[in-house]
Amino acid sequence: MLIHPEVFDAETLAQNIRKVPHWPKQGILFHDITPILQDPKHFRLLVDLLVYRYMSEKIDVVAGLDARGFIIGAALAYQLNVGFVPIRKKGKLPFDTVSESYALEYGEACVEIHTDAVKPGARVLLVDDLVATGGTMQAGINLIRRLDAEVVEAVSVLEFSDLPGGQLIREAGVPLFSLCQSEGDMAPEA
Ligand SMILES: O=P(O)(O)OC[C@H]1O[C@H](OP(=O)(O)OP(=O)(O)O)[C@H](O)[C@@H]1O
Numbered sequence: 429m430l431i432h433p434e435v436f437d438a439e440t441l442a443q444n445i446r447k448v449p450h451w452p453k454q455g456i457l458f459h460d461i462t463p464i465l466q467d468p469k470h471f472r473l474l475v476d477l478l479v480y481r482y483m484s485e486k487i488d489v490v491a492g493l494d495a496r497g498f499i500i501g502a503a504l505a506y507q508l509n510v511g512f513v514p515i516r517k518k519g520k521l522p523f524d525t526v527s528e529s530y531a532l533e534y535g536e537a538c539v540e541i542h543t544d545a546v547k548p549g550a551r552v553l554l555v556d557d558l559v560a561t562g563g564t565m566q567a568g569i570n571l572i573r574r575l576d577a578e579v580v581e582a583v584s585v586l587e588f589s590d591l592p593g594g595q596l597i598r599e600a601g602v603p604l605f606s607l608c609q610s611e612g613d614m615a616p617e618a
């Protein structure tokens with residue numbers, strides 16, 4: 429049975445995101461969603477809020493970004509009764525892939541998707557835990573578009589509203605739905 433969104437709201441989720449200063453490097457305030465996942469009520473709330481949003485939409489497949497997008501995306505796909513496609517960090521997928529490189533606040537990364545993972549014209553929901561610079565989500569959008577499929581909406585648990593990531597995604601023509609917004613990912617001076 430689904431938790432109705434009026435029973436719990438997304439503020440409950442925001443309160444369960446742990447902030448870890450100076451991880452993975454000095455100056456970054458890491459927003460850790462694992463406390464949501466490890467509590468069955470909050471994990472269900474997170475997934476059910478998204479199930480309610482998309483259960484009446486025509487979605488062909490959910491794609492999840494490595495790594496926490498796998499957890500949320502797979503649970504959502506299961507409930508929506510559609511398939512799940514992983515978009516993985518470089519070198520992990522065994523079959524033919526297309527790749528996109530991008531910059532993170534704390535380094536560089538490259539993500540890949542199997543070339544047969546989504547059909548041309550498929551309506552895809554793209555899921556990750558967080559949008560900071562938007563580089564990861566944008567790379568995922570580019571991959572899906574390169575397979576001639578459509579990103580119906582990009583979904584995140586948390587969006588940093590003081591970074592341009594969300595805006596960039598929307599300007600790329602993809603609606604972004606974030607359950608929570610937060611300002612500032614800079615850790616206080618040590
Ligand atoms: O909007 P962006 O600036 O691209 O940042 C967001 C990404 O950063 C984090 O993952 P990370 O790359 O740290 O990898 P991980 O999932 O392996 O922890 C997060 O889970 C997003 O995928």
Ligand SMILES: Nc1ncnc2[nH]cnc12
Nearest residue numbers: 457458459533558560613
């Ligand atoms: N501050 C942050 N916390 C968690 N994931 C991130 N990805 C990029 N910046 C991040």
